[in-house]
Amino acid sequence: MKRFLFLVTLMLGFVLGSQAQTSMLSQYSKALDTVVNTGTKYLNLPTPLNGYYKTAEISVTYAKISGTVAGTAALEYSIDGTNYxxxxxNAAFTATDVASxxxxxxxxxxxxxxxRVKFTGTGTMSAQVQAKIYARKQNI
Structure with a gap:
């Protein structure tokens, strides 16, 4: 009985602990990318989601490099990985000219x-962009 409880506890800890935050990647497989002027950058999941997820939290952070940072960050989805x-x-967010x-x-x-997260700059600017996702199959 003790062995059974130990194995159940171990498996439950593995299942709950295996859900981790994941960095979304640029086309160059990097966790960071740079948006310059009116350019657009996409940060994608490293691997497709498998199955149904109860919740997903996604964050995008940008850090000013130079110029007057402005632009929008929008969330996009696809079923086939080609058509987004x-x-x-979920409304797009508007970036303002702050340090980050x-x-x-x-x-x-x-x-x-x-x-994927789509970040489009406006004006004369340069900013570093990164995004992370935390998807859960169940509420904890």
């Missing part, structure tokens, strides 16, 4: 496989 659509239920800024989205009942 803007999540209309973080935006976040909270999704419920995630059934699509691919998620």
């Amino acid at each position: 659509y803007t999540l209309t239920a 800024q973080t935006f976040g989205w909270s999704l419920k009942d995630v059934g699509f496989r691919y998620i």
